Amino acid sequence: MPELPEVETIARGLARRITGDVIESVWLGDKPEPLKSPAAEIASVLVGKRISSIERAGKHIVFEITPLERGHSAKAAWIVHLGMTGRLQICPPEAEIAKHTHAILKLRSERELRFVDPRRFGRLSVVHGEFRSTGAEPLEIDLELFTKLFHGRKTPIKSALLNQKLLRGVGNIYADESLYRAGIRPQRRAAAVTRAQLAKLHRALKEVLREAITLGGSSVSDYVDADGEEGFFQLKHRVYGRQGKPCLRCKTPIRRIVIAGRSSHYCPKCQK
DNA sequence: ATACCGACCTGTCAGC
DNA sequence: TGCTGACAGGTCGGTA
Structure with missing residues (x-):
């Protein structure tokens, strides 16, 4: 579905609403395609951590993940690529689970961040340290x-x-x-x-x-x-x-x- | 090294 | 009302 302008719009919307929120738990579906990192690794990087920023890099959405206690700054990132039909939705917990929901993050603010993707071309992964993207940013290149x-x-x-x-x-x-x-x-x-x-x-x-x-x-x-x-x-x-x-x-x-x-x-x- | 092409998935719509 | 085929915002790996 989304190219740079759509991903930028989504990233800005998410940043405005859930920056600073804390991930209490993670549920990942049983379809293997969307998971580029092992489910256990994704969960261990995200659970109990803060979303300290959300930005776009190319067509990727980069959630910067930091520990709650300051000090050892074990920086990591959750990377979402939406593929053709991927969507990220912020929902109240009682909202009906859409068909093709592959991930649900429960947030401390009582909201849920859900990843829905019918065609399963989207990808979820985690990286330790900085996310390295390929290519030049079209809006910045001279x-x-x-x-x-x-x-x-x-x-x-x-x-x-x-x-x-x-x-x-x-x-x-x-x-x-x-x-x-x-x-x-x-x-x-x-x-x-x-x-x-x-x-x-x-x-x-x-x-x-x-x-x-x-x-x-x-x-x-x-x-x-x-x-x-x-x-x-x-x-x-x-x-x-x-x-x-x-x-x-x-x-x-x-x-x-x-x-x-x-x-x-x-x-x-x-x-x- | 580079560049096509099919494969990966589901859903929708047009045509028969 | 089906059924079939074409098509959809993306990327990857095999092959030439």
Whole structure:
């Protein structure tokens, strides 16, 4: 489901509501897929500890976990990746347990943090010490580093944008939307994109991500944030999901092709 | 080393 | 009313 703007929205919502709360107990379901660390390890890292901060890194949500007693600062982190359909919900304990609930954290404030994920592409893990993420943060990278990412790559520019080892957090929607704004066809070889076009892409990508965060992300089918609220950036999509509809700039029908197994949308006239 | 492609899952929707 | 196939915001590992 979620790309950078959605994960950012969820992380901010969670941070606002449960930073400082204490995890009293952890229940993990019996489906093995969501657990990237052993269940016993996840439980032992979390139970009896404080959630001291919640932040996004790429598409990961990083819960910083610290012991209650100060002194030995055994820092650890709980890492949640939402995959395609993962959701984190804050619920009162009496709320009905949704189908496909794979984890429940009981908090000292009497609330529960629940992880629900029908397709089970999401992943839960714990790390000791700092979480090390790959790739550059698209909202922070400067033009020079950004340009270097694509140097000599024969892969389509869109595949490069989706490669989390280069940039972390860009997914299918925002790859298509930023390429449209930059006037670049998604199937162009990365190495064949000119410096001037990369400069446009660098700017377009940040612009699209920032606008999307402002609007709470894109709700395409069932995405909701930590408060159960939908985002509104889907109303601003110019190409994603608009195949056959007129380009908003030139009226040419938007085309849909498949690149690296992902649906890709572009205007054949505005994007070169 | 790099880059496609299927696999991993469930749910929904269109078409017959 | 089914049934089937295509498709969905992501990532990984095998293969070429």
